[in-house]
Amino acid sequence: MDDIKKIARELFTSGKVNAVLGYVSINGQRTKPFLATKPEETDNFIINKYILNNLTVYLTKKEILKYGKIGIFAKGCDVKAIVALLQESQIKREEVYIVGINCNGVCADFDMEFSGETIALKCLNCEVRTPKLYDELIGTTEEMPKADDGKLKMIRKIEALSSAEKWDIFEEQFDKCIKCYACRQACPLCYCERCISDKSVPRWIESSASKRGNFSWNIIRAFHLAGRCIGCNECERACPMEIPLSLLNRKMAMVAQEEFKYVSGLDPNTPTLIGSYDLKDDEDFIE
Amino acid sequence: MKIGVFICHCGENIGRTVDCVRVAKACSFFPNVVHSVEYKYMCSDPGQNMIKQAIKDLKLDGVVVGSCSPHMHEKTFRKAVSDAGVNPFLCEIANLREHVSWVHDDKEVATDKAIDLMRFAVEKVKRNAPLKTIQVPVTKRTLVIGGGIAGIQAALDVANAGYEVVLVEKEPSIGGHMSQLSETFPTLDCSQCILTPRMVEVYQHPKIKLMTYSEVEKVEGFIGNFKVTIRKKARFVDDTLCSGCGDCAIKCPIKKKALSEFDEKLAFRSAIYVPFPQAVPNIPVIDKEVCTYFKNGKCSMCVKVCGRNAIKFDQQDEFISEDIGAIIVATGYKLYTIDKKPEASEIKGYGEYGYGKYKDVVDGLQFERIASASGPTSGEFQRPSDGKTPKKIVFIQCVGSRDESKGFSYCSKICCMYTAKHAMLYKHKVHDGEAYVFYMDIRAGGKMYEEFVRRAIEEDGVKYIRGRVSRIYEEDGKYIVKGEDTLAGVPIQIDADMVVLATAMVAQTDAPKLAQTIGMPYDNYGFYSEVHPKLRPVESSTGGVFLAGACNSPRDIPDSVAMASAAAAKALVLFGSDMLEREPTIAFVNENLCAGCFYCKKVCAYNAIEVKQIKDKNGNVIKEVAFVNSGLCQGCGTCNATCPSKAIELIGYTDEQIYAEIAALM
């Protein structure tokens, strides 16, 4: 652990950054994001099984941008968001110093013992345990608990249902939505100056938490992230109503991979999925 | 807004199936509609005057006409509205004829639909903004890309009309494939004899700026206003000093290392060379790959013999920028190399014909060089392997053409004719020789073409066999050609001394790259697409870009020349006016909302989106946002649909307008 503090301090002392985004512990099974703007503020920095937040969400915030060059502690999944932000011109590579974390899985939520039962589902088939992009790398990868990918099973199950059955499932789920937009707030890729859900002329998405407003919102949210979502699953963790948002996000990621062999957040130089095209894109569904 | 609604009966065309009176009545109850009438012929003078009068009397500031398709009379009605002092873009058309009265029988249903369409249009016009057509000046200079016969013809036509032309050719000389040909069908006149005067005319023309050994690097701008960057590749010879004496090439010690491109690899050339004696310009280039100086610095013979110090080993590529109004693309074709699978292609190729393996199996252009008086054999028929006169030649047509499984599904169009010509030329010189042609069909459509093929068969005794060749192999110094005579229904075997393959005409390898540079469409084969195959055959859908010759599809010389003249005429039409008018339906950016993700830039096919820096008062960049270059934007709206927060919108088709139309469904 001293290692982390030393690294974080050195980022300041070597003049590489003006502020560092990291995690500090609240109790043994909880952390919170922390922005250190002075070397001594990094003393409580920690890396454990509870560094759940995707800190990249802060990289596009004005309050953070004002510091100039930022250091960030980032797991492989978080780095995928950095890559996506680079693809979308939201940050400049030279403005971010990435301390990549070799990751052995994190807990699904705070206040639980880490095990095969409680490991976050996104960690199960993780292919970026060593981040794809970093300025320095810490930690080592070790054996990780194995568990069933319940979400994938659920997606497969839904796919096999009739339209009416699918509709009923999602109507019930979306009905829970209270339009608090915590999902949007937690998403590193929801950086629009004004979300389309807040656009009033014309109002494409009803603002009230009505059934049809909820339906449109959840569909458009998933669509605007299609081919972009890097699967950090922070939206779902943030949702107070426990809507399984990752069903839609993961389904879209699966489509991206099946249709276009595209996995988001791997290479900043890859053209984005939406925004590029191939002459041979599927058109069997078009008459 | 005070909207006037005008329903046209179109004689009986609309009135027969749509109750126009009921439609007008229904429209009069729409919000903001203050005037709603119907009339027999709205497009007639009295009809138009009704609109004008109503605008004046009732101070209308929006007009909806229910009539025929906007593609028919939108301009008419917009002009009428404009004449009466209302902005023409505050006039909308509902299509009550093509989309209603002509396609439905039930009068009730048709009338209901007509009312719906009127409601859509009224809702849209309420949200229309007064717009001004964009006026852009025209630069009256033409860029011709490709110096083959099509490019030469186009350049001369435009230049002779008095306008400047920049002719860019990637090879060291203009002339293209036509300069390689021996004699041309169906007249058998010598290709070079008719071509070289044109080449010289280009060279000497005061209005033509000739840039050989050059390539188009970048095309920015739009119709009438292109900015083109041309890469002038280093020749390592100063063209202002060189007198074209040719001493350097004669003295160059590299004699047997480089194969001549002009002679289709049937002969060698030196490291410093002009491609052929009649080359225009007659200025050599140095082939860096084989030149000893560039390898180890040990030779500089050319420098020693050049009396004018024209050799410049340190010459660099130059980039030249030109202002251009019209672009004529005439980049031609290449022959399908059958032993090699084309890059990124499913095509299997014809390995069984032994091209590339047997020296005496040649393609059409190689045979042209053998037959040509300026060729490596000075026009004597000698086969490449041993120089002996072939006594039996087999010609195979449709190698790669009309063969979906192994080649291309299209017909290359010229091979029937040139194969007949080849066989004829051979028989004229080798009287005791035998010429066999394997063909699928004879396609000799063209002036004097059928007669030409008949002459080959009847007067010159060329033997035509309908059928395909399955295999060629070597045995005892002969090439055994195995095939089938499908008319007789028997297998056939010919022991040939030489085989000529009429390989398919295909698009240039880098054709898609140039298309992307210019921003114009091309088909699956790499041929450039015309707007309309019948009515607009020489225009690309990119404004101000015209097509000539075989870059569009396989074509012979007369067709290419005709197309080149047509393309030149299109460029001249463009130059007929000083200003161009453009629809003002273009995208604009709300900079406050733009987050600078630049998805709009990624999807823009016209490079119309630029990056604009927003700075605070101290000059610090706060953020970068999208900016629409109104000259480049063509108004497709793809950016608008892609933008997640709708910070970029298409004027004339804004979200608000479309929303209103959707909402009007209820």
Next chain:
Amino acid sequence: MENKTFEPKIIAFVCNWCTYTGADLAGTSRMKYEPNVRLIKLPCTGRIDPVMILKAFEKGADGVLVSGCHPGDCHYNAGNFHARRRWIMFHKLLDFVGIDENRLHFSWVSASEGKKFVDVINGFVNKVKAKGPFEKYEKINKEFVING
């Protein structure tokens, strides 16, 4: 409700250059087709935004048709290629959440395909007729009206 008497409301988003003109051609050729479809003309399929499709359903459409130029024929070079990529993602998403694929139809209809335009319209209208009114969406719409 009996499907026989059910006349679906269908909105079609079409591009100006191909499908709209193809519909004109169907008209000039006096071909007859089902009257249920209302065309909204856009410059290009590239301009069609998935929010429009959802809004059409919200406003009571029983089916939505999307149509433009064939690949390679786009008046704006590549608008339909970008559109196609979006549609792939969007139609899979809608299918996943239970909007029957028979209610959202995609087609390429060129300016010269008046006959195809008619076939597309008739085929789609019949499909939607067979499906009946879009009750599921009507239900969530109604809830909105009551709760305000």
